[in-house]
Amino acid sequence: MVTITLTNPFTKELVFKEKSDSFATLSEKLARSGAAFRKWSRLPVEQRAALVRRALDTFRAEEDRISTAIANEMGKPKAAAVEELTYMIERAEYMCTFAEDGALRNLDLTRYHTTDFEGSIRYRGKGVIYIISPWNYPLFTSINGVICALLSGNTVILKHTTTPSVGRLFEQAFGKMGDYADLLINVTIDYDVSAELIEKGEISHVVFTGSVQGGKAIQQSIGRRALNDQLASPFIEASLELGSNDxxxxxxxxxxxxxxxxxxxxxxxxxxxxxxxxxxxxxxxxxxxxxxxxxxxxxxxxxxxxxxxxxxxxxxxxxxxxxxxxxxxxxxxxxxxxxxxxxxxxxxxxxxxxxxxxxxxxxxxxxxxxxxxxxxxxxxxxxxxxxxxxxxxxxxxxxxxxxxxxxxxxxxxxxxxxxxxxxxxxxxxNRCNTVDARLGWIGHRHSGNGSVSLSPEGLRALSNKTSLNIDGSGLQGE
The missing domain is CATH 3.40.309.10 (Aldehyde Dehydrogenase; Chain A, domain 2)
Incomplete structure (x- = not known):
């Protein structure tokens, strides 16, 4: 079993040491996450948003502890970590507002209706979303995927092994909300088990933020997954946000x-x-x-x-x-x-x-x-x-x-x-190097695959779409 370790980049002291989960152990967590999805996805989006807003209080209460942990685990000055936390919460609040304002309502096609055609496109959660977060902005990069996934009715498996304190805090905040448990499960796994999860696990989407090489590895695993006929969903998508030369x-x-x-x-x-x-x-x-x-x-x-x-x-x-x-x-x-x-x-x-x-x-x-x-x-x-x-x-x-x-x-x-x-x-x-939740965050060419996080579109990106095609000419009632 591989042991994952992390040292303080300034003092060189060991700050984290934990054995990687095996795929067998991970499979049990996936099953719990899948069961949680079936309950969470049926909850109206407005109620999901209310629970998520309440969960953000956990981050506010843990400001000093988590900013110190980020400084020790990846070297960010503590003041900058506090700033990141503040804007992370603002970003999450925006996403809750988009959900409450109808970003996930059926796409209305009324203008195209005829006597024998009624149509709309419905958005519902996909299932279990596997999110891999990097160390450089451990709060920002995690919330981008996590908030869109949860609000859209999905559950989350989160890998955050390079800043593990953040992963644990996300599970503390979002793992159980109201009467709903196992909504976010933080896992400690190495690269090989992560690849096995993508290739063999019952997941519905991968969200990855990291290097170009890392993105290529994710795509290769998704390609191998497509050959696995034992899976309920062999064909899944990835949201990739990779490096750049801005x-x-x-x-x-x-x-x-x-x-x-x-x-x-x-x-x-x-x-x-x-x-x-x-x-x-x-x-x-x-x-x-x-x-x-x-x-x-x-x-x-x-x-x-x-x-x-x-x-x-x-x-x-x-x-x-x-x-x-x-x-x-x-x-x-x-x-x-x-x-x-x-x-x-x-x-x-x-x-x-x-x-x-x-x-x-x-x-x-x-x-x-x-x-x-x-x-x-x-x-x-x-x-x-x-x-x-x-x-x-x-x-x-x-x-x-x-x-x-x-x-x-x-x-x-x-x-x-x-x-x-x-x-x-x-x-x-007249600005740069800033991410605004009101706009989609997107990478093209070697910087990503055009997937969108944040903004109302980010909620829809982690949703399954269903076309509702109705001949209502013979239907009675409203």
Whole structure:
């Protein structure tokens, strides 16, 4: 039996050790989850939403404990973990409102009715949803799938082994709501058992947030599952939200102070740069380039690496430790060898034995460098000078990824041109690296399979659809 362990990325102390469930043990939990689904799915959506809202109080009560646990398990500064919790609850409240406002009501086709045709499309829960959550935003990434699944009438098996305290808290909050038990079961399983669950388990959908390679592994398991004739549902879908190489364009009429706040402080440095939708490459119009670089340098040099429990710390340790630092430095070194200039950073520093990468700003870059083509999951930012909007948009589109892109401009016409020209899951104007529950969260190309989480559409994405085709011409009564 594989033992799963986790060490504090700052102190290197062991913070979690637990044996993986076997598939046999997991099968018993799946059976409980399936039985719970059959009861929960019959509850009116308004009542489900009321119970979910009540369950959110558990998170409010556990703010101090869970923010400390997140700092210890993945290195996020405690203040940032508290912020994540606050916005996670807001996100969940939005989803409850969408459910209450009728997002899951039958799609009304009254305008197409005739004397012998009445039709609508019905939304009901799928069954057991298997959700795999990553470490970088452990609350955000979990709630995206969990809230949509539960409100839509599904039950959840949650794998959260890289920040296990969050998985346990989600089970504490959502596992039993009202008279309904086993609505969310948190599991500790390794990669092999997870793959076996997808290939052999009685589940109805997989929600995965993580790396591109992880997404490919999920799809391979789903493909093998399709050959398993013993399953009630051999063909299932996956919702995949994967990595990216998100671009930002600072147009010549941009508000520079606002652009610096968003693109650097929020876009690149938040969570030590460990965000799927962080700004990872910036294109700046030549007229603003030098001023942008100097302001970006000042912001980066003001950041403080250190203990995530220290209030003065703004950047916690990278989750992957020295290996993650080396990966980022290899991108910087490749760029330097091809003519790029390191404006600040490009070196490590050690705090209490923990190795950090200083926030790194790189200029004089081009698309022949790995740093402009690969995902940089940390505080490293390449900045490229451009001379026109057209050049910027062409370079932004030169990627295999498709999660987000952003523009900073004072012109509505320029913004509209940007929005019309590009194809990404989310396009931002005068903001970046933020997820709004009122809008769907979507990844295209190597960043996902176009599935939607959040927004009213996210509720429908985790629902089975049934077409109701009725000839009512001979029916009596209302």
């Amino acid at each position: 671009a930002c364009y600072i147009a010549e009429d941009a508000d520079l102070e606002k652009a610096i706040l968003w693109a650097i402080k929020i876009g690149r440095l938040h969570n030590s740069g460990q965000s799927c939708c962080a700004v990872k490459r910036v294109y700046v119009h030549a007229s603003l380039h030098d001023a942008f670089v100097e302001k970006a340098r000042a912001v980066m040099e003001a950041e403080i690496n250190g203990d995530p429990l220290d209030k003065a710390t703004t950047l916690g340790p990278l989750f992957g430790g020295e290996g993650a630092v080396k990966t980022l430095m290899s991108l910087v070194d490749d760029a330097s060898s091809k003519g790029a200039k390191v404006v600040t950073g490009g070196a490590t520093e050690t705090v209490n034995g923990c190795v950090f990468l200083r926030p790194t700003l790189v200029t004089e870059v081009n698309h022949g460098m790995r740093i402009m083509k690969e995902e940089t999951f940390g505080p490293v930012l390449p900045v490229m000078k451009v001379t026109s909007d057209e050049q910027a948009m062409e370079l932004i589109a030169d990627t295999c990824f498709g999660l987000t892109a952003s523009i900073f401009t004072g012109s509505r016409a320029r913004a509209d041109k940007f929005l019309d020209a590009l194809d990404f899951g989310t396009l931002y104007v």
